[in-house]
Amino acid sequence: MRYTLRVWRQTGPDARGRLVEYAVDGVTPDMSFLELLDVLNERLLLDGDEPVAFDHDCREGICGMCGLVIDGVAHGPEKATTTCQLHMRHFDPAVPIVVEPWRAAPFPVVRDLVVDRSALDRVIEAGGYISAPAGAAPDAHAVPVPKPAADTAFDAAACIGCGACVAACPNGSAMLFTAAKVTHLGLLPQGQPERHSRAADMLRTQDELGFGGCTQTGACTAVCPKGIPLDTIARLNHDVLAAALRSPR
Amino acid sequence: MAVTGGVLLLYVVAHMAGNLKVFAGADSIDGYGRFLREFLAPVLGHSGFLWVVRAVLLLAVVLHMTAAIQLARRARKARPTGYAHRARVPGGYAARTMRWGGVIIALFVVYHVLDLTAGVLNPHGVEGAIHDNVVADFRHWYVVLAYTVAVVALGFHLRHGVWSALRSLGMGSARRAAAVQAAALGVAVLITAGFLSVPYAVLFGFVR
Ligand code: HEM
Ligand code: SF4
Numbered sequence: 001m002r003y004t005l006r007v008w009r010q011t012g013p014d015a016r017g018r019l020v021e022y023a024v025d026g027v028t029p030d031m032s033f034l035e036l037l038d039v040l041n042e043r044l045l046l047d048g049d050e051p052v053a054f055d056h057d058c059r060e061g062i063c064g065m066c067g068l069v070i071d072g073v074a075h076g077p078e079k080a081t082t083t084c085q086l087h088m089r090h091f092d093p094a095v096p097i098v099v100e101p102w103r104a105a106p107f108p109v110v111r112d113l114v115v116d117r118s119a120l121d122r123v124i125e126a127g128g129y130i131s132a133p134a135g136a137a138p139d140a141h142a143v144p145v146p147k148p149a150a151d152t153a154f155d156a157a158a159c160i161g162c163g164a165c166v167a168a169c170p171n172g173s174a175m176l177f178t179a180a181k182v183t184h185l186g187l188l189p190q191g192q193p194e195r196h197s198r199a200a201d202m203l204r205t206q207d208e209l210g211f212g213g214c215t216q217t218g219a220c221t222a223v224c225p226k227g228i229p230l231d232t233i234a235r236l237n238h239d240v241l242a243a244a245l246r247s248p249r
Numbered sequence: 250m251a252v253t254g255g256v257l258l259l260y261v262v263a264h265m266a267g268n269l270k271v272f273a274g275a276d277s278i279d280g281y282g283r284f285l286r287e288f289l290a291p292v293l294g295h296s297g298f299l300w301v302v303r304a305v306l307l308l309a310v311v312l313h314m315t316a317a318i319q320l321a322r323r324a325r326k327a328r329p330t331g332y333a334h335r336a337r338v339p340g341g342y343a344a345r346t347m348r349w350g351g352v353i354i355a356l357f358v359v360y361h362v363l364d365l366t367a368g369v370l371n372p373h374g375v376e377g378a379i380h381d382n383v384v385a386d387f388r389h390w391y392v393v394l395a396y397t398v399a400v401v402a403l404g405f406h407l408r409h410g411v412w413s414a415l416r417s418l419g420m421g422s423a424r425r426a427a428a429v430q431a432a433a434l435g436v437a438v439l440i441t442a443g444f445l446s447v448p449y450a451v452l453f454g455f456v457r
């Protein structure tokens with residue numbers, strides 16, 4: 001099958017980019033979207049052109065490295081699916097596909113479809129951890145964790161930090177990402193000592209990095225490959241408010 | 250945003266409930282207007298209470314708009330380069346229309362105060378004759394239309410606003426999500442229906 005792609009090409013962070021049209025032949029329905037780009041790149045290399053730069057690593061939907069805005073939707077049209085797990089059978093060969101990088105001021109374009117998402121690491125550094133004395137691993141049953149808390153924390157921990165929530169948010173907010181971490185750690189006993197300061201610090205850092213403010217549009221959850229629910233944001237707000245009320249700093 | 254919105258919501262609920270006095274006859278609503286002017290008059294002077302309420306409302310509106318403008322500007326700064334291919338924004342209609350809906354409601358309030366409070370845009374426009382002013386207004390289909398647009402916009406604004414405000418205040422995580430959802434929808438429907446009952450009752454001749 002032949003597909004037509006319109007791909008964002010940009011030679012460097014400060015260069016002007018533009019959409020370039022390519023026809024890609026020999027695509028099969030069970031190829032992933034990244035394999036489609038592989039096919040394109042092989043041809044570009046043979047023709048002596050620059051291949052399209054794009055991020056990826058595991059190609060099995062767990063590392064969070066891949067991420068493209070496909071026809072205006074982060075990670076493309078399939079629900080709860082990363083770009084690497086998105087297959088060509090979901091696309092009509094007759095319709096050109098537009099491929100763009102994540103668009104957000106804190107995610108500058110490095111080249112073509114690759115953006116620098118280190119801003120999310122800065123948010124984690126602000127509180128996405130627990131402070132515990134390192135030593136021998138404690139016994140697994142030393143700290144009891146209620147089953148519902150464990151389940152909800154585990155679901156929130158499924159966030160792979162891909163940044164699709166930011167890419168999709170009309171406000172360019174990283175709220176769902178931050179809320180996933182705050183929910184994950186704030187529900188577990190080990191996360192309690194820093195629970196409220198964590199939420200406040202991570203949110204403040206996120207704002208300082210230039211992410212937008214959350215207005216709860218729900219666009220993030222709609223594209224999240226891990227189905228992180230919007231409820232996590234209510235929990236984040238709860239902890240931020242508690243931080244403001246309890247410890248006037 | 251949530252706090253100032255809450256103040257405005259309280260006002261809108263009280264105002265909607267007060268308007269229903271139109272159905273109890275001219276004396277009832279006009280008397281209610283006099284009552285609001287005389288309320289706490291020994292302490293605050295004639296209309297003093299009303300001016301306190303107006304001051305609180307104005308402050309709430311200004312802060313509410315300031316917060317909205319800040320959010321919009323941050324959003325624009327957070328995405329200097331837009332997408333070439335724009336998909337329909339997922340998320341509800343109400344969520345997508347918060348900013349323009351807010352502008353429509355603000356413009357309406359200006360017109361509305363000139364109409365029914367100041368009387369200058371009212372076909373009857375006699376101070377204190379609230380019932381007659383209201384009836385003179387809503388005999389005209391175009392006035393009813395303007396009020397309908399504004400009230401429906403307010404309904405959508407509240408539908409997302411109440412929901413979002415409760416969640417900004419930390420409610421609605423998993424367990425209470427359904428309750429918060431229902432509360433927002435209930436408030437929006439109640440306010441919309443309550444406000445619209447008056448113009449349509451006049452238009453169709455139930456209140457004359
Ligand atoms: C069909 C719907 C409505 C009717 C029939 C109505 C009726 C009235 C009347 C008769 C007054 C003047 C009261 C007086 O002179 O004592 C008034 C004032 C006012 N109304 Fe409405 N109203 C409606 C909807 C709304 C809505 C949707 C809002 C705001 C979102 C609103 C906000 C106000 C404000 C701010 C004032 C001025 C209060 C003051 O400064 O004294 N109204 N309304
Ligand atoms: S919340 Fe979802 S969309 Fe956002 S970074 Fe985590 S996995 Fe990606």
Ligand code: FES
Pocket residue numbers: 055056057058059060061062063064065066067082083084085
């Ligand atoms: S490449 Fe690892 S999640 Fe897609």
